[in-house]
Amino acid sequence: AQTVTQSQPEMSVQEAETVTLSCTYDTSENNYYLFWYKQPPSRQMILVIRQEAYKQQNATENRFSVNFQKAAKSFSLKISDSQLGDTAMYFCAFSPGGTSYGKLTFGQGTILTVHP
Amino acid sequence: SQTIHQWPATLVQPVGSPLSLECTVEGTSNPNLYWYRQAAGRGLQLLFYSVGIGQISSEVPQNLSASRPQDRQFILSSKKLLLSDSGFYLCAWSGSFDGREYFGPGTRLTVT
Numbered sequence: 001a002q003t004v005t006q007s008q009p010e011m012s013v014q015e016a017e018t019v020t021l022s023c024t025y026d027t028s029e030n031n032y033y034l035f036w037y038k039q040p041p042s043r044q045m046i047l048v049i050r051q052e053a054y055k056q057q058n059a060t061e062n063r064f065s066v067n068f069q070k071a072a073k074s075f076s077l078k079i080s081d082s083q084l085g086d087t088a089m090y091f092c093a094f095s096p097g098g099t100s101y102g103k104l105t106f107g108q109g110t111i112l113t114v115h116p
Numbered sequence: 117s118q119t120i121h122q123w124p125a126t127l128v129q130p131v132g133s134p135l136s137l138e139c140t141v142e143g144t145s146n147p148n149l150y151w152y153r154q155a156a157g158r159g160l161q162l163l164f165y166s167v168g169i170g171q172i173s174s175e176v177p178q179n180l181s182a183s184r185p186q187d188r189q190f191i192l193s194s195k196k197l198l199l200s201d202s203g204f205y206l207c208a209w210s211g212s213f214d215g216r217e218y219f220g221p222g223t224r225l226t227v228t
Contacts, residue, residue: 104152109158
């Protein structure tokens with residue numbers, strides 16, 4: 001079974017600054033995917049970024065980027081130029097590949113507050 | 117475009133009462149469907165997933181069951197609710213075209 005650990009229950013950052021959210025995972029799989037989801041107060045789950053484990057290049061989506069360290073089983077999210085709308089709970093998630101793709105295991109989440 | 121609906125949005129039920137939550141997906145065919153539960157605003161836990169009509173896999177033994185009577189309909193049920201069934205229930209779907217999983221708006225269930 002896979003586990004996902006987010007060791008930062010809460011983080012805060014000033015608007016326009018950069019913040020990094022941490023995530024570690026444990027798996028014996030070779031084929032898997034990692035995700036960061038955002039859950040604003042509306043509680044709608046929004047996909048922020050997706051990383052395929054077989055790709056060495058770190059995924060980026062505009063102001064969001066990841067630092068994927070496969071050997072260390074680490075998958076951190078960097079948010080650059082933080083905006084007030086980034087205030088939300090952020091979840092790291094793991095999915096096996098193959099026929100089990102989509103069966104997500106989530107971390108406990110990090111509440112991020114962006115201050116003006 | 118694809119959309120996912122869940123209802124009801126909010127539900128308050130007494131202990132021992134039955135439950136039926138519904139999820140429907142529009143704009144796609146043969147999606148994989150998932151039920152997750154989020155307790156106390158923390159991490160989500162996968163409860164059930166389905167790869168086709170009538171095909172349900174349970175991830176966690178519990179008081180709940182799921183059914184998929186139609187290709188784009190996924191139902192979460194219980195015959196007798198427990199206090200521990202309270203939580204936020206999210207339905208999700210994924211297709212084979214972009215590898216992404218899309219979540220519905222969720223149902224907040226309070227068992228009293």
